[in-house]
Amino acid sequence: MTEGKGMWEDIPVDVGLVYEGERIRGKQMQVELGGPKITEKFELVQAREMSQIEDGKITVVGPDLTDMEVGEKYPLGILVEVAGKLVERDLEAVLERRIHEFINFIEGMMHLNQRYDIWLRLSQASYKKGFNTLKLMGTVLARLYKTEFKSIIEKIQITFYTDPAKIKPIYDDAKGIYEARDARARGMKDEEVGEFYGCTLCQSFAPSHICTVTPNRISLCGAINWFDARAAAKVDPKGPNFVIEKGELLDAVKGEYTGINEVTKKKTLGEIDKVHMYTILSPYNHTSCGCFESIAFFIPEVQGIGIADRNFKGNTVNGLPFSTLANSTGGGKQVEGFIGMAIEYMRSPKFFQADGGWERIVWLPAAVKENVKDAIPPELYDKIATEQDIQDLAELKTFLKDKGHPVQKLWTEEEAEEEEEEEEEAAMPMMQMPAGMPFGAPQMVGGMIQLPMQGAVAFPAGALGGASGGKWKIILKNAKIYAEEMIIKRVDEPKKKKKK
Numbered sequence: 001m002t003e004g005k006g007m008w009e010d011i012p013v014d015v016g017l018v019y020e021g022e023r024i025r026g027k028q029m030q031v032e033l034g035g036p037k038i039t040e041k042f043e044l045v046q047a048r049e050m051s052q053i054e055d056g057k058i059t060v061v062g063p064d065l066t067d068m069e070v071g072e073k074y075p076l077g078i079l080v081e082v083a084g085k086l087v088e089r090d091l092e093a094v095l096e097r098r099i100h101e102f103i104n105f106i107e108g109m110m111h112l113n114q115r116y117d118i119w120l121r122l123s124q125a126s127y128k129k130g131f132n133t134l135k136l137m138g139t140v141l142a143r144l145y146k147t148e149f150k151s152i153i154e155k156i157q158i159t160f161y162t163d164p165a166k167i168k169p170i171y172d173d174a175k176g177i178y179e180a181r182d183a184r185a186r187g188m189k190d191e192e193v194g195e196f197y198g199c200t201l202c203q204s205f206a207p208s209h210i211c212t213v214t215p216n217r218i219s220l221c222g223a224i225n226w227f228d229a230r231a232a233a234k235v236d237p238k239g240p241n242f243v244i245e246k247g248e249l250l251d252a253v254k255g256e257y258t259g260i261n262e263v264t265k266k267k268t269l270g271e272i273d274k275v276h277m278y279t280i281l282s283p284y285n286h287t288s289c290g291c292f293e294s295i296a297f298f299i300p301e302v303q304g305i306g307i308a309d310r311n312f313k314g315n316t317v318n319g320l321p322f323s324t325l326a327n328s329t330g331g332g333k334q335v336e337g338f339i340g341m342a343i344e345y346m347r348s349p350k351f352f353q354a355d356g357g358w359e360r361i362v363w364l365p366a367a368v369k370e371n372v373k374d375a376i377p378p379e380l381y382d383k384i385a386t387e388q389d390i391q392d393l394a395e396l397k398t399f400l401k402d403k404g405h406p407v408q409k410l411w412t413e414e415e416a417e418e419e420e421e422e423e424e425e426a427a428m429p430m431m432q433m434p435a436g437m438p439f440g441a442p443q444m445v446g447g448m449i450q451l452p453m454q455g456a457v458a459f460p461a462g463a464l465g466g467a468s469g470g471k472w473k474i475i476l477k478n479a480k481i482y483a484e485e486m487i488i489k490r491v492d493e494p495k496k497k498k499k500k
Contacts, residue, residue, distance in 0.1 A: 062163030292340025304362030
């Protein structure tokens with residue numbers, strides 16, 4: 001779509017690129033469609049024969065927007081059927097992913113995620129302007145599809161499902177279609193193809209994010225595999241999907257290629273210039289947008305990795321809900337120890353291979369564990385905890401010990417390193433202090449305590465306001481800090497004034 005006025009006279013709100021990335025907060029919304037609290041929701045594109053559909057037909061099965069209560073949540077299924085001489089099955093996922101983009105062009109509409117995770121909100125302001133039926137959304141979608149893919153789509157028909165009874169069987173069929181698409185790429189390897197593909201569809205929400213799609217690493221949203229991205233790049237070379245030449249393989253374990261680095265730097269305007277594809281424990285791990293299906297997070301207390309999906313309710317094993325994890329992960333950032341990913345990636349032979357793969361996974365939601373049961377090594381299945389087994393980190397550690405999880409070998413290594421550090425500290429001489437000062441004592445300057453930056457420092461009783469005396473020790477592990485001095489200043493709380 002070329003940028004222009006972005007407005008049709010028969011559509012009561014504006015339509016254009018300027019609205020992509022608009023957020024509709026809870027207090028602003030008229031209704032919410034799909035979302036984390038609704039189970040049955042989907043968007044699906046299907047290729048049809050020319051005789052099977054009626055061009056321009058828009059249907060709503062169930063209550064329409066005018067029948068919905070303000071501020072409430074409703075199920076939603078979007079079925080887009082297309083036909084044309086050049087329309088083929090390989091294009092279904094490509095066209096399907098554009099629903100996200102096209103709905104976000106509508107003033108006062110917010111669309112997040114994809115496939116069976118869609119989340120839409122309509123603002124009260126747009127509803128009051130007259131955007132009060134899903135048929136208007138269908139009209140906009142149909143026009144944008146025919147504009148963007150005019151050489152391919154000859155006929156288009158759109159059906160919205162909001163009736164819970166009618167949406168359920170189609171939702172089940174849609175999940176089967178998604179699974180069949182994903183299974184197609186499972187037998188391939190990254191080493192067997194000549195190029196990878198990129199996607200910038202989510203850059204309106206995450207400007208420094210670029211998704212690299214390979215046979216062994218599906219898009220974070222889970223909606224675009226290598227075949228889908230290839231088809232999209234061929235159909236729309238100037239669109240959000242494009243070829244990434246692999247270039248030189250710099251690190252086979254972490255998954256670093258010169259081609260990915262170069263394209264990522266260009267597409268993020270220099271913000272990101274290095275990417276490790278197959279790890280979570282790297283400062284250069286893959287960026288995360290906001291449409292990811294799940295989040296993997298490092299749990300330092302057990303040296304393991306937990307994973308939570310969008311549908312998980314409540315707090316994860318580290319005490320944080322999915323929403324809080326998402327705030328730490330998304331936005332196009334590279335965050336060591338946090339990464340967004342598709343559920344399908346858990347079936348990849350490259351799944352966190354630099355970190356130990358499945359031998360590093362210690363916690364999953366029960367539903368996800370059952371969903372990917374076929375991908376989990378049989379000897380590890382019962383050793384991975386869920387919310388049904390444990391509730392906190394202390395229970396997790398006990399569970400892993402009792403089950404004999406292989407992550408325990410990292411605990412032994414870590415404990416050995418700590419013991420070695422303590423022995424080195426005990427043998428390390430104190431740094432020489434100025435003449436006249438007690439050995440090992442900090443120097444008071446202007447009411448502040450100044451500490452030398454190397455060696456071990458012994459604190460006299462009460463030096464930092466401690467009630468029990470003894471010694472204080474500061475340990476910085478794996479840190480590189482450059483400073484001329486470190487100052488610890490005691491701050492006394494101001495005395496409360498007595499009321500007269």
